[in-house]
Structures are given as C-alpha cells and as structure tokens.
Amino acid sequence: MNPSTPHTPTEEQFAALDMARQGNSFKVVAYAGAGKTTTLKLISENLQGRGLYLAFNKAIANEAQGKFPKHVRCQTFHSLAFRHVPRDITAKVSLPRLTPARLADELRLSPIQVLRQFDGIPKPVTLTKSKLGTIIGESITHFCKTSSAYPAPRHLILPSWLSDADDAALRQQLYPALEERWLQSIDARHQAGIGHDIYLKLWTLSNPAIPADFILFDEAQDADPLMMGALIKQDRQTIYVGDAHQQIYEWRGAVNAMKRLPYPQTLLTQSFRFGEAIADVANVLLKALQETIPLKGNPNRQSSVEKQLRISQKDAILCRTNAGAMARLLTGLKANHKVALQADSSRILRFCQGAESLKNGKSAYGIAELAYFNHWGEVQEFSETTDGSDLKTWVKLIEEHGVSTITQAINALSTPRCADYVVSTAHKSKGLEWGRVQLADDFLYDVTERSVKISAEELRLLYVACTRGQDTLDVHDVNDLLYALTTKKLIYD
Incomplete structure (x- = not known):
C-alpha cells in the first residue's frame, strides 16, 4: 500500500x-x-x-x-x-529459437528488392533473407496479439515507408511463409523454439x-x-x-x-500521490484529451510546479525516448553525477551494436530502426529528413560520443538506491513515483502563433510522466506546451 x-x-x-x-x-x-x-x-x-x-x-x-x-x-x-496448454507445445519454449536467417532458409525465402523514398527520390532497398525472416517473426508475434483465429496477409508487419504497390505485392508474396511458420509453431513435432505468445494464443483459441x-x-x-x-x-x-x-x-x-x-x-479520481498543483498540470492534459472529469490532488499533500527555472535538485528526469534518456545520462556522467538509468538498456546497446555493424559494412537486420539501411551514411542522410527525424538524436549521440563511450556509460551505471537521480523514459516510469520529477525536452509537439499540434498518444505519455512526481514537478522544458493547451487552438496530429 x-x-x-x-x-x-x-x-x-x-x-x-x-x-x-x-x-x-x-x-x-x-x-x-x-x-x-x-x-x-x-x-x-x-x-x-x-x-x-x-x-x-x-x-x-x-x-x-x-x-x-x-x-x-x-x-x-x-x-x-x-x-x-499441452506440455509438448509449452516445452518448445525452452528449445533454441531460429535466427532470422535460419528462419528464412527454413521458409525458402529469397531476397526481395523494393524502393524507398529519400526526400522524394526513390532508392532501391534490398530486403535480405535475414530481414525477411525478421518480418515473419514479428508478424507472428503481432498475429498472436489479435483476436483473429488464423493468420492473414493483413497481419504481416511491413515497413511503413513501402509504396502501396510494393506493400500489396509483398503481402501476397510473404503470406505463405507466415502461414507455414504459424503451423510450424503449433506443431509439437517441429523442433524449433517458440515465444510465450504462441501458447497464450492457443489457449485463447480453445475458448x-x-x-x-x-x-x-x-x-x-x-x-x-x-x-x-x-x-x-x-x-x-x-x-x-x-x-x-x-x-x-x-x-x-x-x-x-x-x-x-x-x-x-x-x-x-482522488490521487494520493501528489497535491493540487501537480493535479492542475495533469488536468491541462486530460482536458486536451477531452476528459470532462478532473483529477483531484491530495488535500493533505503539498506539491509545487516549477515553470521558470529548472530546479537543481531532482530525483528523476523523465524523457520520451531511449535516445533522450541516453543524452541526459551522458550529460550527468560528464558532470560527475551518480546516475541510474530506467530505460531499455538492452535496446540501446543493440542500437549501438547495429550502428557499429553498419559503419563496418555489415547488416543491422536485428535492430528495427536500422534494419533497412545498407551503411551508416544512409542513416545519417535519412536522419536529416522529416521521416527520419526520430533518428537524429541517435546519430548525434553516436557521432559526438562514439559507440564505445555509450556502451561504457551503460555498464557503469549506479543503482537507483545509490544514485543522485534516475534518468528514465516515460514508458519505463509507469507505475513508479519520485519526490522531485523533471520533464525532459524531447516530447513531440509543435506550438505555433495560433495553434498547438500534438497527438493523443503524446498527451497520454505526458500525463503518465507528470503524474510520477509527489512533491515537485519541473515542467520548464514543456511549459510552452502547457501554456499553449490553455490558450491556443488544439490540432490533433
């Protein structure tokens, strides 16, 4: 309690x-x-x-x-x-899993070439066997989360940048492999490992x-x-x-x-975590989400909101992305702070490994953000486009600090109990709370003279982040958004 x-x-x-x-x-x-x-x-x-x-x-x-x-x-x-679920199926969880390349061989997949737009210029991209194996594996996972009883072409998780023609052709071409992989997964005689989602799906299908x-x-x-x-x-x-x-x-x-x-x-609606000041911030976001019932703060708890200056003392910095959290971590370590990281450390390390592979002319097929690039220069080029803006912080971090520095920083983290403060993503902060919380500046929105543009998903993420604080909430880096939501036209992105 x-x-x-x-x-x-x-x-x-x-x-x-x-x-x-x-x-x-x-x-x-x-x-x-x-x-x-x-x-x-x-x-x-x-x-x-x-x-x-x-x-x-x-x-x-x-x-x-x-x-x-x-x-x-x-x-x-x-x-x-x-x-x-029958034990001969659940036992497959402990068997070795097929790598994407091995899965592609098992399913007799061959490389496929498609086109990708780089600022309006189509460039050929080869979907290697490993990349196709990854697509099939991820699509099986996606299908298992749906209410559908049998996989269909719509369950294939394909790159969002594909043209309509390439998307339709690829679904038709890959669907037999998706179907075959599903039947292999639920066949006790097929000796390849499965994920936990497989037996969960089978259980629900049994009503x-x-x-x-x-x-x-x-x-x-x-x-x-x-x-x-x-x-x-x-x-x-x-x-x-x-x-x-x-x-x-x-x-x-x-x-x-x-x-x-x-x-x-x-x-x-009565929160016991924080007082009215933090509840007021949360209600700005709830109102933008078209919620008519307000959140009430704890009348027995004093909380404050800092808007003008960043507080020097904090227990947690909450960021939108792993890249943003990594940037805050490196800044803290450079200042000789003891910093703990509440983010997806393994995913950060995988991204760095993928970047290193691309720099050395190798594939990064196992890393979702990098899987469809042939070399690091393509990542740098794409990060400067509108579609690739989410990679810009990663590229800057790796160019400024290098993969080895980032890896060393993660391996030298303090535990939360011994740290001066925790750096966390907003996703990882869900269910947690700290006395003094600072929101970072990497949340996605656009404030203009007359309007503010933001997605409902981003509003929900900010709501989660700002309600992690108990005593003090530093909103300096998102104060322009909070002000705009109360004074300007809201446009949902």
Whole structure:
C-alpha cells in the first residue's frame, strides 16, 4: 500500500465496493495514484469464492500475492495459459529459437528488392533473407496479439515507408511463409523454439473457462484484443481496473479496452500521490484529451510546479525516448553525477551494436530502426529528413560520443538506491513515483502563433510522466506546451 494512502476508504472506494457486491462485471476507472491496488484489495476481502487477480508481469503478480487475501490467486495471463496448454507445445519454449536467417532458409525465402523514398527520390532497398525472416517473426508475434483465429496477409508487419504497390505485392508474396511458420509453431513435432505468445494464443483459441468465481484484471487499458476476447467470454464476474489516459502501448497492440468495454463504471479520481498543483498540470492534459472529469490532488499533500527555472535538485528526469534518456545520462556522467538509468538498456546497446555493424559494412537486420539501411551514411542522410527525424538524436549521440563511450556509460551505471537521480523514459516510469520529477525536452509537439499540434498518444505519455512526481514537478522544458493547451487552438496530429 502506498504510505500516503489513508487506511479509511474514500467514498469512491466504497462506491466501487458496493458495485462489486452486486455480482456483475464492471470497470473501475482509476486515475494516477488513486489507490487502485488498495481498492482491489478491499473488494477481494469482501467477495466470496475463488478470486483471480491478473497482471501483466510476474513481478507485479508476486507483489500482489503478498497483499491480497488467501482466496485470491495472483497470476499473469501467460502463467494461466501455460497450465492449460499441452506440455509438448509449452516445452518448445525452452528449445533454441531460429535466427532470422535460419528462419528464412527454413521458409525458402529469397531476397526481395523494393524502393524507398529519400526526400522524394526513390532508392532501391534490398530486403535480405535475414530481414525477411525478421518480418515473419514479428508478424507472428503481432498475429498472436489479435483476436483473429488464423493468420492473414493483413497481419504481416511491413515497413511503413513501402509504396502501396510494393506493400500489396509483398503481402501476397510473404503470406505463405507466415502461414507455414504459424503451423510450424503449433506443431509439437517441429523442433524449433517458440515465444510465450504462441501458447497464450492457443489457449485463447480453445475458448477456455477460467477457474475462478471472480476475476480482477489490473491495468486493463493495456490489454490487447487477445486478452480482452478471452475475458469478455467468461460467464463470471470480471472487474476491469485501469485508466484510459494511461494507455501508452498502442505500438505493442493495446486497444484501450477501458473505453470499449460495454460495462457500467465507477471512478477513482482522488490521487494520493501528489497535491493540487501537480493535479492542475495533469488536468491541462486530460482536458486536451477531452476528459470532462478532473483529477483531484491530495488535500493533505503539498506539491509545487516549477515553470521558470529548472530546479537543481531532482530525483528523476523523465524523457520520451531511449535516445533522450541516453543524452541526459551522458550529460550527468560528464558532470560527475551518480546516475541510474530506467530505460531499455538492452535496446540501446543493440542500437549501438547495429550502428557499429553498419559503419563496418555489415547488416543491422536485428535492430528495427536500422534494419533497412545498407551503411551508416544512409542513416545519417535519412536522419536529416522529416521521416527520419526520430533518428537524429541517435546519430548525434553516436557521432559526438562514439559507440564505445555509450556502451561504457551503460555498464557503469549506479543503482537507483545509490544514485543522485534516475534518468528514465516515460514508458519505463509507469507505475513508479519520485519526490522531485523533471520533464525532459524531447516530447513531440509543435506550438505555433495560433495553434498547438500534438497527438493523443503524446498527451497520454505526458500525463503518465507528470503524474510520477509527489512533491515537485519541473515542467520548464514543456511549459510552452502547457501554456499553449490553455490558450491556443488544439490540432490533433
């Protein structure tokens, strides 16, 4: 339980309990820091029969098991599925996985040439066997997250820059390989390793009856169609808990289920994490997201928002991207700060390895951002275009510091407990909190004289970031956006 959460339930928490006692499925819309775990615990203590708490990762499920009563089992979706899928399939998880090149050979794929536009000039790009193998592997993962019963050409994950003609031709050409790989994955006799998504997909396709009298589904806004399809078919009470405005995983297949579910809802709008000043910032973003119900700050907690000058003291810097976090990390280390990194370190290292490969004339097929370039010069050129702007910070970092310096910096990180502060991406900060939070300057939006242009996804990411702070929130680097959202025309990107 959050130490700032009162032991006496609020009226909103009692309202959720009253709805749970009616025995019907419903959803609990829980704003940032609003005590959803405490509410779920309260509900589970007052419901009879076998309970099941479902979480997205094992660490959260294990932590929950220590908080919930004994009649509630805490699991992940994958562990639930693992028990009910034949062992000759689940055993394939421990077998060696095919590399993209080996997979391409297995599926008899040959290189394919397509065209890519570089500032309006078409240039030939060869999709090597390794790249095609990667496409098939990623497409199987994508298919497994959908509610579809069988793979189709639409499930192929192809480069977004393909022309319509190349896209259509490639789907027709690669679909037989996608179908064959799916059939191999669910064949116990085929001795190539599989990912965990395969047996989860098989389990949901069997129309399972989940062994519980009531189900508590946490962070429901991040569910993909596969998970939602399995739950909504259950004939037992299911309580979905989450916040549609904290749905920041669309790129992973999440569908913002909290808004789509056809169930009555109850609200948790009282945050215990921070005071009114930080709630006011969050409400600017919520209003831009067309939310009419405001977030309320904790009246017993004093919080402040810094707008004019950056505070010198902070516990966390929250960035939009791994590249932005890496830049802040290097700046901190140069100033002899002890810095911890709450970002995708392995992905950063893979990007650096891919950059080094391209510089040495080798392929970087395993790195999504670099897979379709033949050499580093192409990456540099593309980063200067509008379409490639997301690579610009990476190119600048690698050109200024070099791959070895970045790698050494990651390997020399402090632990969060020993660090002066943590540098984190906003995605990695979800579910965490710090006393003093500073927002970085790499969030994506465009403020002009009369309007502000920003995507709903970016607004949600900023909402997650700004609600991580407890005492102080430094918004200096995004203050122009916050001001524009209250004074200018909003254009959704």
